[in-house]
Amino acid sequence: MRELDLTGCFAATVTWDEAAQGKPAPDCYLLAARRLGVDATACLVFEDTAGGVRAAVAAGATCVAVNPLERAALLAHGASQSVHGFEEVRFAGLPRPSLFVGARETYRYALATSSTSASASFS
Numbered sequence: 001m002r003e004l005d006l007t008g009c010f011a012a013t014v015t016w017d018e019a020a021q022g023k024p025a026p027d028c029y030l031l032a033a034r035r036l037g038v039d040a041t042a043c044l045v046f047e048d049t050a051g052g053v054r055a056a057v058a059a060g061a062t063c064v065a066v067n068p069l070e071r072a073a074l075l076a077h078g079a080s081q082s083v084h085g086f087e088e089v090r091f092a093g094l095p096r097p098s099l100f101v102g103a104r105e106t107y108r109y110a111l112a113t114s115s116t117s118a119s120a121s122f123s
Contacts, residue, residue: 012036024051026059033059046086053077064089 001007012035019027026040033040045056048067056063057078065074065082075082083089 023049024054024058026055029056029059029061033061046089047074047079050074050077053079 001013012032014028014032014035016022016028019025019031021027029040029043029045033043036043040059040061043056043059043061045052045059045061045063046066047053047056047063048065048070050070050073053063053065053074054077063079065071065079066085067074068082068084071082
């Protein structure tokens, strides 16, 4: 995050070594929601692996798959939507991303808000 100058862009962060159990256990998403002071059911998670999707769904979050090569499998594991990349996602009503969840070399993004006016659309 420092290399990309993103350290000030997120209200909370969770890294792979902070969760009691790794994915597909929901621990990282439950911890992230707790740090944000929201219920995990208010979180929107973007994942690119089956284990990540299972973790997000087990936490009670809404999960969007971001992996065009594994679309069917990730939807079968519980992702509610699938996109080819983040350029297909538009947000309304969110002031800034609230959470960054890192997993070793790759990163998973999750957004959380308690605002009922927030929405996401997928093209």
